[in-house]
Amino acid sequence: MPEKESRQIILKGIGGSPGICIGKAYLLDKEGVDVIKKYFIPGEDLKSEKNRFKSAVKKAKDELHGIIEGIPDDLRETANILETHAVLLKDKMIYGKTIEIIEKEKINAEWALKKAVSDIRDMFKSMSDPYFRERAADIVHVSELITKNLVGADYSGVRDIDKRVILVADDLSPAETSQIQLERVMGFVTDRGGITSHTGIIARTLEIPAVMGVDLATSLIKNDDLMAIDGLTGEVVVNPTEETLVRFVKHKIAYEARRAVMTRGIHLPTRTLDDCYIQIMGNIELPEEVVSVKNYGGDGIGLYRTEFQYLSRAGFPTEYELFDKYRDVVEVMAPKPVTIRTLDINGDKALTYHSTAQEQNPALGLRGIRYCLKRTDVFKTQLRAILRAAAYGKVRILFPMISDCGEIREARRLLNEVADSLEKEGAGFRRDIEVGIMIEVPSAVIMADIMAKEVDFFSIGTNDLIQYSLAIDRGNRHVAHLYEPLHPAILRMIKTVSDAAKNSGIKVFMCGEMAGVPLYMPVLLGLGITELSMNPSSIPGVKYVITCLNHADTEAFAKTALGQSTAEDVKTLLHDTYEDIFSGSAEIPIPAFHGENNGEDN
Amino acid sequence: MSSSPEKFSKNAVIVNELGLHARSAAKIAEIARTAKSKIWVIRDGEKADAASIIDMLALACSKGTRVTISADYSEDIEILNRIKALIQNGFGE
Missing domain, CATH: 3.50.30.10 (Phosphohistidine domain)
Structure with missing residues (x-):
């Protein structure tokens, strides 16, 4: 070509x-090694090329054994991994295959190895089990060891x-x-x-x-x-x-x-023109992300997704592992609040060895609080870790996928039970933390007035709420375009939740993607949301827009919006009413729907 | 292909939590590499070379999977016994 x-x-x-x-x-290149060159080996040199490969493997093996010997006993786990790598070095699909490719295609060892490895990697990547898919990384690591020895001093x-x-x-x-x-x-x-x-x-x-x-x-x-x-x-x-x-x-x-305009005053509290204070928080998944939330001037963590530690691993995380990560985040953010959402997936499925049981319709299946109430052992471990981390700052706990009051009571009962046992053990922890629920299932919206009596706060998870209410799977491209946060039905639901919260004197937050879109601020503020949590990079845009709004005006605006017939009407109304704010920035795209989340998001 | 494998085969069920993962496969491979003939791990008719970790991982055997281990020659029956014992002991995990 x-x-x-x-x-x-x-x-x-x-x-x-x-x-x-x-x-x-x-x-x-794939492994961080500079692009590998491909060249042909004349027939008479093939033998020495194969020997060059063999000795590189031998060297890699010696190196590994050297490292393994130096590993102290308490790091046995690491040694085990390296021992596996040492056996992999000689695996026929790497070792035998590379030699075969050198022979057949008369090419250099580096390229032959690369070819062999990329085939294996593709095979692993296509496997449905996350544990096995992850094994591709081991193969890459092993091949990198050999490559280093092949390329020698030129390795960069x-x-x-x-x-x-x-x-x-x-x-x-x-x-x-x-x-x-x-x-x-x-x-x-x-x-x-x-x-x-x-x-x-x-x-x-x-x-x-x-x-x-x-x-x-x-x-x-x-x-x-x-x-x-x-x-x-x-x-x-x-x-x-x-x-x-x-x-x-x-x-x-x-x-x-x-x-420059947006970041000016980014660390100041976000107030509307008529001096209403709105809390702007960050959503995070990994402890490292706390840094961006702080950099962007976030007022805390409004949603700490905890699924990551349960994914792609060979067993449930221990209480200490969880506690350790939570404490990191809580300590760094203190005294600002960190809202920890309990496990919102089907943990058994996330774990590798149970992956065979596929649910027909996972969005409507055993996930979130339903899973946790079924596997109380897994749930209690997480609750313990959260309560212990709470001793290091301000923690709020958030239960996902609540669709029934009974679930709230049961979750709270377990939380109490865990607190009692921590007390008995004399562990350092905090009991009096705020307990809230995600409002993301339509039944919770309808029952919001009753549920408000059982919790300290609501957090509206718009991603799922919209999917469930409008009956749209965003992953399905035939209907994805119908996903519409400004649908009047959604706005009315937010209103219902917000009113219920106000009547019971509890707080109402929003942590779905909707909360991170500047254009939606007039309507969200108008509906009574006082705390918004979003991807860290959306914070500056949202803060900026809020400082341009007048809260009293947004309330009047929301009233009109609630009376519209379609999302299009609401959008037109938004643009007409707030033309001055949004057209000024028309040149620049409104900060991201940091979308494409795989549906398991709020 | 050599003689029919049924003669020299053993059945075993994976009992350890993690299934036939990289480390357990490495243990099988170490034994299989000392065999005189080819040793196979078979799951639902799909065959993997027991000397190759990667080949075995490709079978994606989780806990509870039934596998057959077979050898091409009868001399390796002892190897089969050792592998079977290893699997049944949950790879000593």
Whole structure:
């Protein structure tokens, strides 16, 4: 195939970290090793090429054994993993296959190994069981060990980048990201990963633009290609034309100007023009994300999703593991509140060894509080960890998927039970924490007035509430366009919940994606929401818009909005009424629906 | 292909929580590599080379999976016994 000449290529990914940059590509190969060269080996040298491979494997094996011997007994787990790697080195699918490829295709050992490994990796990746899928990482690690020994002194990785570049990689491991001299990196583009991938988090924390999940980025982009990326829209342009460059530069200037306006006063409390205080919180999944919430001036954590520690692992996390992570977050945020949502998945399914039992309709299945009340052992472990972490700052607990008052009572009973046993043990913990529920099932909306008597706060999870109320699966592209937060039915439901909370004197928050969209602020404020929690990078935009609003006006506005017939009508009304605020920023896209979450989100 | 495998095969059920994962497969592979003939792990008719961890992982055997271990030659019956014992003991986990 002829090489593509510097023709402009436009790629689309997921905006991982907002910002725009233009620069040259620096390609990292899959394992962080510089791109491996392919060359042919003349027939008479094949034997020595195979020997070169064999000795690289031997060296890797010796190295591993050296490391294993030096591991103290209490790190037995690590030694076990490395021992597995040592056996893998000689696995026929790596070892035998590479030798076979050298022989058959008469190519160098590095390339042959790469080929063998990528086949295996594809096989693992296509497996449905997350544990087995993860094994691909072991294979990559083993092949990297061999590659290092094959390439020898020329081996270079992420450490050696010596100019300002846009890093292009398959994905970056935490180890790799920690080695990069980040001041040399202007932006990230990765084949894989999403908003919550490690690279995405790092990029947002450092405010470096990043686009993730760009299929084929590493195969289409070559080293030193000029490229322009937009971390908000997810656009990546390789070999941009003159016009494209002008467009990006314009956007960059506009983005930075707007950003400067938004970040001014970002650490001040968010008040409307008529001095109503609105709390702006961050949603997080990993403890590391606390940094971005703080950087963006968040008033606390409105939603700490705890599923991550249960995923892709070979057993339930222990109380200590959970406590350790929760304490990290709670301590860093203190005295600001951290709202910990209890497990909102089917834990058995997240764990590897139970994965065979597929539910027909998981969104309507055994998940969230339903699962926790069934597996009280798993639930209690988490509750213990949360209560213990509560001793280190301000913790609020949030139960997901509540559809019935009985569930609240049962969950509270277990929470008390756990607190009693912690007290008996004399453990450090806190009992008097606020207890709230997610309002995300329509039955909870209808029962909100009754439920309000049983809890300290409501948190409206709009993602699921909209899906359940409008009967729309956002993952289904035939109906995804019908997903509409401004649907008058949704607004009326929010109103019902907000009124119920007000009547019982409890607080009402919102933590779905809807809460992070500046355009929706007039209606949300008007409906009486006083605390909003969102992806950290949405905080500045939302804060900015709120400071332009008059709370009393939004109440009148919400009343009119509630009387509309369709979402279109509400949208038109919004644009007409708040034209001055939103048209001023029309040049710049309204900060992300950091969407594409896999449905298991609030 | 060599003689019919039924003659030299043993059945076992995976009992450890984690299933036939990388480390347990490594233990089987270590034994299988000392065999004179090829040793196979078979799940629902799908065959994996017991000397290859990767091949075995591809079977994705979780806890409770029934597997058959077979050898191409009768000399390796002792190897089969050792692997069967290993699986039944939950790989000593």
